[in-house]
Amino acid sequence: MAGIQERGAAADLRLGRARARPRRAVALYPYLSILPTLLVVALISVYPLLFALDLSVHRNILTEPLAHPFVGLRNFAETFGSYYFVRALLTTLRFTAMIIVGTLAYGIAVSLFLNRPGRLAGASRIAILIPWAIPTVMAAIIWRWIFNGNYGALNALLVSIGVLPEYISWLGNPLLAQLSLVLTHIWKWGPLAAIMCLATLQVIPRDLYEAAYIDGGGGWAVFRFVTLPFLRPTILLLLILETIAGFVTFDLIYVLTGGGPADATTMLAWFAYAEIFRFLNLGKGAAIAFVIGALTLGLALIYVRLLRTEELYS
């Protein structure tokens, strides 16, 4: 074996440059072949990022189109020092926690229900997806009507079954407006969670359940020791998706509450939007967008570490 390698090396030496060129071309070939794709990616994602970074370190207020001095990290410092930013961050964290719990609970519960055999199982699986198929803006408009304090369907239902003594203002009350946003989000995105959990449930071997029942396991024990371990990767994936959703939720706020009442539903994405399009401060808006990106990325990395499936199954 060593002799063959030596003979090859000697041949290379004899061939000199003539042999080296094709080798370099071969070595470059993979990079050249992905270059067009890299350029497209750079154009649509790297360039905007660099542009936003440039914006975030300059004072860029649209009503002063001729003056954009470099301000370093001042936009970031002002953002972190702002009471309104901290308030929006806390609201975002609260909303994110609620939608994670709500969406996962909804997804698991509905998938367990749909996993049971029955004549209507197929139709139910399709019906459950309808809210997910409705565009978010349309969903928000529908729910805006449902939450209407004077003639909304939710008030009518709750009063008619005796849960509420009289109509209440869902979107005019800070706490209820936050809960309304959470409810709408779960209605819209819960079905996706349910279908993802259902797909996982359907690959769990039946004999595991049978063995558990033979061993005397009850419903809760079977769920805890058979179903849940299989669902863990899906749950963690949903955790990442819902965390990102919580941090970037914008369209629901835009249609349902406009950040109100009294800024009660102003979350980070809305805060960045308002800074740019209402306060016309592009530099600060870009800085906030970077903060949102960093927070989301940080949380996603933590989850990805948790998502190592080999550790989960071990």
Added chain:
Amino acid sequence: MKGRLLIWLAVLVLTVSLFPVLPAAHAAPQVTLNFMVWTFAVDTIQENIKRFQQRYPNINVRLTDYNWGQFPDTIVANFVGGSNAPDVLYSSDHWLQQWAAAGWIAPLDDYFPQVKEMAKSFSQYAVEGMSYKGKIYGLPYYADPMAFFYNEAIVKKAGFSLPPSTWEELLQQAKVIKEKGLVKYPIGFGFSQQEPFSIEVFISMVYSRGGNLFDKDMNPVFDRSGSATIKAIEWVRDALRAGVLDPETLQWDGVQAGNAMRAGNQVYSISRASALWSFNNPQQSKEAGNFKIALMPGSTHQTVGFVRFYAMSSQVPKRGKDALDAAWNFLNYFGGPGPDNSYPVVRRWALDFGLGFAQMPLFRDTDILLSFGKWVDVPLLQRIGQRYSKVKQGLTPWFAQWDVFTRAELQKAYLGQQSPEQTAKNMAAKWNELKRK
């Protein structure tokens, strides 16, 4: 015979071939104008555009409409993006100085000197609302005072012969109406954080108490102890706590507040004066005929007079003379007297929708006076417009930002999350921060 036929044929061919050439030699070049509006009576706007295009066949107007609450944000996005910027657009005194300072809209008198002369025929507060640094940026779409409305039938049923003349009296009347079970929430406003009218309602409440927002150097005075602003905030909070102001108010826009009035679920409101047209329109209102306009409650009865107008974007002059000519024809037709001195569009808005106007010659138009007389007390409306209305104080390039900030701060005070004094301090701090920038 054959030769004569050939000659006729040749003449015919020559005539036909020249026909498309001759008019083209004299026709003005085709120009397209992007026209952006907020959503209100879009069918009527389309019809106005159609009539305009019949008059000016070389101008093609492309209409886009956006929701009123999101209009300023969307227009800002369009201007910043650049690819979908308007040529002509609706604007408001709220946003004029911000848009002019950013260089998005152009001063009309720089390009159309005749505007200066035309502006003499507009109400003074409308001219003020369309001006920035001594230049005029628009021709009025409509102009109105903010007005106080009440449902006379319910007020009388509650045992009152006159509408309230002070804010305390209003609270008292509302409590009686509620106690008698006539209406659950007698008062309602469009105070949503998204509603640009909300600041005009609030400033009217301040003016009517004899208050001011700023001194002559544009320094806030509303944060002083016992100011009219603080009293106005306290009043709204008291009304909410007493259960006479609909809690939905905090997320209603003006249209939703108007719907509650039209449905007979509400007795008192503040809106643009022309809203009374729809309140008293039997096709739109269950309580048509019962609504009356009154002086704003308070010691001075003063109120805000505002103007919404047609503006021209800065990209039009860059497109050259043809685009400028087209824009002028458009602006003159829609916001001015038009080619026949008949105010074709302004007059139509007044007759068909009751919209107020700043074009003073129309105050003598008998058709308009007759039409207005069907739904409003015309002498009182004129008195409110001429004696009690004044432009919003603080119209500066940063007013729009301060307005957005203030809407949320006011809501916090109404809900009791912070004191009226703290709210006024926050509003003043924001104003000073924006002013320094």
